[in-house]
Amino acid sequence: MTQIEPQNQLTLDLSRKHKIEGSQATARQTAELLRSVISQQRVPYTNQAGALIDAVKAIGEQLIAANPVELAVGNIVRRVLHIIREEDLSLTTAAIGGLNLSAVSDDENDDDRDGDSTLSAAAVAAAARSTLRPPSLQTLLEDTPVSAAVPQTSSSGGDSEGKSKSADKSSRSRKLKHDVIEAVNELIQDIVTCHEQIAEQAVEHIHQNEVILTLGSSRTVLEFLFAAKEKKRSFRVFVAEGAPRYQGHLLAKELVARGLQTTLITDSAVFAMISRVNMVIVGAHAVMANGGVIAPVGMNLVALAAQKHAVPFVVLAGSHKLCPLYPHNPEVLLNELRSPSELLDFGEFSDCMDFGSGSGSPLLHVVNPAFDYVPPKLVSLFITDAGGHNPSYMYRLIADYYSADDLVVQRRATAGN
């Protein structure tokens, strides 16, 4: 029962939306919750990976449903699922290698049994190799077995070798959980240190006497600029204030505290000032599979201005922000409408926005979207903790971090298999 409580707490926090701010904090809490779920999950002897995957999917479904706009949650759930599959696969191939050796040593006289075990082992290895790869032209003509078949073949391979393997299996099940938890720890570590890893690359991109433009406030951008300042680059920063939350004001204050020459401008002045800027560096809320960016509102404006004046538009994003989904209607589906109070003062405008009077529908509506979608053709470079990449290259990172089976996080309907 203890695993229910932290999950409920996190779900509540996510749905309240103001409790946890920022994708990094969300990602970290999600990863920690999933780690505790995995460590508390009892796994059967066979199909351990399947049981873990089901448990993670069950929790993941709820977490994602609590706040679909916070894509980092779904990203981390899918990363953990991918980790489970990978660790299981590497254990399987290691076990097969072990099986081969023990078969050869134990049954020297029994030649055809040897042959059998090597053939089935090779076939299993080939099957295992093909399951983890996403469908590709190479596997088009082959029988692509369902991913759950991988743990099953490994267990059937174990059975055919007799009781000497049962001791191995229990140690393997412990090993799987142990490996997965280690990998999840690494993931948490990556999430926590993503700012430093991105900031390390600052010196390559910011040169002497440059003028940088940014919008709103992003901790990644802050660390990035600080790192360049540490390396004795002298540059100036234009900060667009980022209405209606005006977080650019906070960023400007922090930059000045660190000794950087800063100029604060309104969002509407971006087009006027862009011709004096060498580079635009911004953070992102999420990066989609086609290279499009979900960023705080106003970013599309800056991106268009940058394109018009041939200014490089650089987006900084930790790898937990990388989402394997393609946006088919991002302005609507991946956006959040915030309270009108950020724009208007209720006291002055209460009669315009009165839902109780007359026809019940006021003449004044206030739309306050939280995010903007920047299409991939406007982005020049993505700087992630894995290095700097083209928008058209993002699919490769996604293939590395996620499995194709996990795009839709849903628990399988039937209990069997």
Next chain:
Amino acid sequence: MSMSAYYQTRAAHHGVVTSDWLAQSQEAATRAVVTGGQEIVDGGKSGRAFSVIDEFNNWRKQPDLAEAVAAIRALAAVIRNSEAKTMMELEIELKKASDSLKSWDTTSISLTAGCDLFMRYVTRTSALEYEDFNSARSRLIERAEKFGEISYKARKIIAMLSQDFIFDGCTILVHGFSRVVMEVLKMAAQNKKLFRVLCTEGRPDRSGLRLANELAKLDVPVKLLIDSAVAYTMDEVDMVFVGADGVVESGGIINMMGTYQIALVAHSMNKPVYVAAESYKFARLYPLDQKDMGPALRPIDFGVPIPSKVEVETSARDYTPPQYLTLLFTDLGVLTPSVVSDELIQLYL
């Protein structure tokens, strides 16, 4: 003038049949029988009346079967009829058959791609640990037969992937008759989505008329346009959906004449262009301009006699570069055009 066999078949399946086209096809059919007969004579193998080209033509006649599937079935028949005793011998026979198929119709990209894919699969299979030749051979035949199912499943997968991109109230512009795009629209209609389709006529095949017919049967609101009216109606369009005869290494597509034009107009008006293509259509071609591909000619009937000194552009297909395409829906998933070369590299190198 020579007519591209591939486009002849497509017109046979999807075009509107006019009387003088019928006359042309009769003449072409008799020509094909003669060449088929020659193949049998030149065949090589002693006393065998088997011709891979005939086999291919038989399969290709079925309207619902993709070109690549017909090609692979024909190659499976080669394996079945072969008297080879080792994998090397079988591979050599297959290579010869595949080459003769490819040279018989140089204009069909999915034929070439299907043959190459199957040859690659054979090479890889023979490299695996099948000690027994017969079991390897039967496995090859079995997979080749299954390929038809794979192709059919591929269309279903593509239809499922594209569903999210069709939202209620959208207007879709479609060009040419693609069975894959038809599947996408059919599934959207079955899922009770509200959308309407603008359908170009698609001269000279006029396959758009056939598509409009099929869509009307599904109770989807359809509007027919002549090809020149595309720019006129582009502002009310939300997205463009096309199929592909082939997907080339750069991520661009080769499709029925008119696709490039529509993609250019859509791009200039910021409308997304989505391509629905199965993955076996990926081909190792890299055209640099429109004339870089082998010509595929299709005679055009203008309805009035044209004086002989007037030249007519009879090419049946064009090349759309990748920068005008937004996304490709394939059975390998939703891809951006830059992923195509990655997939091809993984397969061939």
